[in-house]
Amino acid sequence: MLTFEKQGYWSVTETVNVGDNTSVSVEMYPSSASFKLENFPANISIPENTIYTLTFTLSPIQTSATYNTYLSLSGLSGVLEVRKDGSLVSPENGKYYLGDISSPVQVSIKFKAGSVGTHGFTITLTSNDAIMSKTYTTTKQVVYKVEPLPFSVQMPSEWQVGTNELRISESSGQSYLITAVLKDSQGNEVWSDSYAFSPYEAHTFTVNVPSEGSYTLELQWNGRTAVYDITVNPAITLKTKTLTVSEGSEGVITLHFKNPSSDVQYYTIKLSGGFLPAEINQSISVGPLTEKDVSIAFAVPEKLTYDAYELNVQVLQGNATVFSDRVAVSISDSSSFSLFGGGSSGGKTLYYGLAALVGLGLFVAILRRR
Template structure:
């Protein structure tokens, strides 16, 4: 009893001391705990050795667990009331209670084992649950009455359940013991126990129970409840009752509980008051500028009208279990309301927009990762912060070159001088931006919304930087060294260790499919596609797999090119046509070049070979006849590989007989300057001969 009195004094003395213990996770099935905070910290491993335990959380009995965290001794239970009952071999009206008894034994072992000093004590004791949020105290009321004595008193509850326990003796066969707990205002009986013992030979009896107060019409906090106890009248020997009551309340009953109807109340020496607080969990807040992503500081956090803290980015607030409607405020920013459901330690992200912005970006993706050369659609919602500033809205995208399309609520928006007109925005509006990802690496671009108030007197600017990472494709691609008309080898090697289907599609410049093929790849399998290009020009090669599309632009340059389309020559000249032939293949190619036309008798032809992966320029000369009727003729040039025509084009011949009668038989081509050089050389020889004479 003396130890309990000292403990009670400590509880009263340190009831206002701030609890600094560590947050400890609940055990499975835990409903309540009592935290005993030591006046000094301790080594957990040394404590376990003294207690002959191996784990810092260990089971004490069927419903009770002990948790050691280096500062506190925590007694947890899966039974709501068990920790407040009297210990074994103690009277029901004892000042001792189970959790306190266990903690006292542990402290003594700590002192005896040198875990803590001899002066160590529990400087604060607090009861915690996760579901009672309004109570301030837990009370244990205990007393002893006898010989028809009565106790009747009123208590106010902060939690709609109370626990009672009694142990009584009735000397007379027809004696009765009464426990009655009822609604004080309506006098509705909730518990009425009358025990008659007519020759049963069992005059000693124990009863206990939990009273659920919210079954009385409707329960409200601080409901007044009356408690009445009475022992049997004595005739031969004394009759008596040991009684214990446990309840949660906001009232301070340190000076006692006054009785009613003339019956004796409960003295302060018969009341144990224990501080109560709900279990609070660590809620870590990430508070960023929504547009720049920079962390913010000195943000005021309110719940209702009460300020519960001022925190920086990464700061922590301790909040009890349940739903909390929080408001975040900072000068220069719009306030933010956020509902936080706390069920344990958790993290919360808060984005605050500058007051110069008119929109909130909602459903904006984070950690964007795109395979290289694939088409990606960035979709998000813009929501007006205040519709008075969202008139005449334009969207601008900077830092992104390969934009394929922009849509507003699914409708295509055409650019106007690099901007996209969205109009007046009165509610949530979905925006999508489709673009082609580039090379591997981290890239970024900026989305900017500019808007005005109704009279265009104020401009609002809301800018959001988009950062995305371009990842390598899950397969490697070996393209042809040069695309050509006809079959081209495209080799794909799976490199991620996965199995999937790859479909390859070749589209012309109008988006029309001209060739496609598919192959089901196994892990690390390689496969060669034979891509058939129908003709020269620009194409798009699509690789589709797992809902992704990689796009590559290819250009098929002509393998055979007529270098000069139009040549000019005089009648009787030797004219030359030049043809450039490339061979992108790995085999030697053999061609026959044929020139035909109305001024050529039969045709002019020349056979050539082109080595692998090389090119050759071929001159094809022909004689321009005299006495031609017209001054222009079209000739047909063909390049054949075997009997197959690989190239055909038209050569325009212009007949130019203007100038003096003396002329060199030259045409346009690589031989022109050769003939000019020969003429100059002959002229010089003629002049030299004249001088010698």
Template sequence: MIKRSIVFLLLLLSVLGSVSAETPTIPETCTTTNFYVVLTDTSMTTELTTAQLGAMDFGLSAPSISGVENNWIYFSSKSDLARFCSIISYSSPTMPFSGAFSVYVDGHFSPMTVIKLNAATTGSYTSNIITNASNSQMIYVYSQTSNSLYAGETLGNNGVQFFYVSGGSTAAQLTQFDELVALTNNNNISYYVHGGGSDRYARIMSTIVYFDYVDYSTTGTMSLNAVELYSPPEQGNVSIYSDADTQIYEGTYLLGTTDNGGLLDVQLPMGKHTLKFVKDGYWDVLKTVTVSAENNSEIYVSMAPRNAIFQVEKEFSGNIYPNSVASLSMDVTPVKTAYATKLRVSGVELSKVYYNTQELPKAADGSYIIGDISSTQQIVIDFKTTSSWGERAFTVELSATDIEGTTYTNLETINYNVLELPFLFETPDTWAIGVNDVILTDMSGESYSVLMVLYDESGTEKWSSSTNLLEYCDYTFEVPIEDAGEYTLELNAKSGTVKSYYSIEIIEPVSLVSDFLTAASGNVATVQFKISNPTESVKYYTAELTCPFFNNTVDKTFSIAPGTVEKTVDISFEVPEGLELEYYQLTLEVFNEGDTDPIYSGNVVLTISSSSLFLASVPGGNPTLIIIAAAVLLIAGTFAALGLKK
């Protein structure tokens, strides 16, 4: 039978011809050590585990137990742990708890191979346990024999001995339980049994414990039955992502090395494992992973070069879509205490930066001041994504000094993928005051809910609407905007897993030159306003002026050239004679061609002047100023006349 491998060399123990009882002593106070087993049955209490251990007869040699805590059993030494992992005794040739436990050496999970050997002979024979080991290591052996057929006599050479097949022929005779160290690689164990003659019968039972996975087979002139006792505990798949060519250890055991893409897939027993990441030129990293049967476990570790002071782990919150605000979470762990830490981000438009949930202000030099860091801290960067989908990247720089003043810089390249939206989003060429049509068309072939919300620049919700968008169908949202200003249109789809934001700026399209107008009865008054056309096409408008003293509005149709900024438009009318009031309020409305809802509505106060001077019809004219102006003109005319007479 073949099993997995690793080497050693060694010898073993001689067995007594009589059997004595040995039960372990369980201390009342639990003392934890780095050598322990964790029983698979997590329902085991301290009392139940202690009771079952106390009922076990370990034959010639019992392990020294330093404590029990529920389903955890601690041992005084590695040798005691190995004794527990071997067969219980000759009379009970099984492993404690039927081998249903995981083994931890030096505080870390350890693979293990346990082989039980049975031999029976009336003569002197030798058999070999052949291994395909790759290096030298300690092995642990426990042996017992049955009594001799003759009362009072023991077997020759104590019944069993182990010696080196390669590397020398010196035999080592050991008793009860012992540990051996291989001297060279590729040494195999030779099992020698001396029965003493045809009338004397030797029956031997042994176990060999390796804290590793070992391939083995048996050969020889004697019947030697080798049976593997220990089945590894249930394991789960773990995908480890790190830098390429990074070695992953658990304790001193090398699990493997990441490939060129930085991936290593391993299997580990269920529960928590502390892994060590090692790469030349980089700081070592310790990372804990919890392995479960329900899902494949994943672990991400970015190695920090020796000229950097931080170990940085990065994670995005959910999928990233165009025109959205994505969130990058970074767990920053200093290799040693970092002082005067600063954060800089380049290559992306930032929204906000948080340090331990507190928003950080941007300093005058464009950095974010973090300060001293002595333990793992969290930094969250909210940034605006591009309007198109695809692979994107930006850079995060963390600079700090150590206590000696040495400067370190972490330069992290953040790669992320902007996903294509599941729908086609169509907006007006130009957003305007009034109703704006936004059309969504599904492109994914699925039905899902869509919520659209409009916020003003203070974050106050101004409008919202939702629909169930059917596969490959479209839906038109009518987005009303009442005033000029800056707005944000938020789209939520598929229960909030798809989010996108769009900035809207509505520039006041129309503004009055003046809110006041003075005119005399019988004169022509003119209302003036300015209007812009920021689009790339000619725009057509209609202006309507409503006067209380007219039955109909005063209308004017006009056009504005593309890219025009603040063109002045006049709308004039004759002030009727015989008006009874001194003041009237006029209403000006401006419409896009063909629309019934105005893009602008404003009021002008008309003051009726008793003066018939033509200046009285000037928009915004003030009677006092007009009289003064007339007087100035009169005086100027007088002086001019006198000058001509001379």
């Protein structure tokens, strides 16, 4: 049995059977590190925008140095999850707690590849001895190459509620099936379609987006998945959230319409509720690739019971409601005191009384001068 020692490294003990042409090969690790990263892939190549899972074995060099282990990643964006022996590890302030490790464990890191090119990131493992008196650090540089997809993807310049065209062109000279899946922010599938591509064939998918918000578009082929984040901005916004009017006056609310499509869009605006005696309807159209403000006027009754009301705003496209919101309308106080005129009889009486007193004072002054 031979023990190999070197300053700054963990000692290694090997059992040697002595014989002819006996040779011994040992691998020594710095004493500042506590783990070996084994079964690590030599060359990592990932198609762009796809999900990749990096899996390796984490083996203790010395079990006395692998307590309270944390894993951290630097230089890697789009991390989806980290697992230890298949169990999900939740991040804690950007780090992943792996606990005390006394035997080899499997670690997997799932992330989304970015743009085409060569990329890299650093895996750092920190651990302690049993009495937490010393910290050990193990680092591993990871280099991976992102390759172009075997097909080209043409997306809308701006996604909209309703139909959108997604064009895919096969560019590798192969035949395969591509399935396109649209998921909402909760991961629920809201649309999907498939197409069998021949070499160099192009096909246009018609993607139906149910409402504005954040979505994920997945393109699945040959066991791989390319993922794209999509934001559908609202085509309609209410610019007038609050409004102050007076009794017997007129109010105006304004909506903003945006049409990123190449077709004319037709809408019906409905205003109801509150003090309105009947629903107000207004039909409009928005030209292709344009946006505009639309204002709706309404009359305020002379006498109202409350000093605040809510009006319902609804926008229909055909028979479907595509937008709804509320406007808070405050009624200004027209009965407040006004020295020089006012809306109330009490204010006017006070005004006339003051005028009479002023007139009487002038009359008395004139008599005194005589």
